Amino acid sequence: MDNRILKGSLTTIILKLLEDNHRMYGYEMTKAVKELSNEKMTITEAALYPALHKLVEDGLLTTSSEIVDGRIRKYYSLTKEGKKETQTKIEALKSALESIQIILNPDLRNG
């Protein structure tokens, strides 16, 4: 991701995208994050693909390849275990974001 910030959230972002979209391929995820963040955030493919492979290896995602317009697309979906883990990871990330928000916004401390 750009700006060297928020490393460690990539896996959670992938899982969340798949929870919302049910079925996505890698390149599509990079475009989705770019669009959702108004070009502010970028997932590099060099970070994304190894992360996806690890999620498959860990049993959280399954894949199915298709050829579309002469090019390969490798679709990813959440497994049952992946759906569970998605909830856990999202809650953990939300909690962390809240903590950081409090540190960044003193106004919230007295509100």
Added chain:
Amino acid sequence: MDNRILKGSLTTIILKLLEDNHRMYGYEMTKAVKELSNEKMTITEAALYPALHKLVEDGLLTTSSEIVDGRIRKYYSLTKEGKKETQTKIEALKSALESIQIILNPDLRNG
């Protein structure tokens, strides 16, 4: 920090703490983050001290040591350059948090 999330935000958190408190020592920072986050977030000293040293090395912080109750305290403060960098880093982190919020909360997408 706990839970292997939000790596890369440590430096910004340090700078923000120093912006708010003007003068802090390392151990104090670990306590502050623990308290602000209601024990949800922990800065480990093994992550903190090298980060502080690097910020000094980069000219963003200065130090002054004192002996209090027979123990050494190494106080850190923002330099002029550090104050500038703090603004930049905070803005970048806020922007990243917003992007992640949008991805995590679909409700915000249609709001």
Added chain:
DNA sequence: ATTATATACCTAACAATATTATGTATTATT
């Protein structure tokens, strides 16, 4: 008195995660 906890600093070896730099291949656009 002794043990444990809290305060306060620190480093070394290792692991996880992302960046930079490439590479391959097809299709669409200029």
Added chain:
DNA sequence: AATAATACATAATATTGTTAGGTATATAAT
């Protein structure tokens, strides 16, 4: 014909944090 977009991927390196340990003083508990 050249460039950009689509779509996958890896290797070398850098960054950042974890695990595990170390030193030392002060205070509270047994």
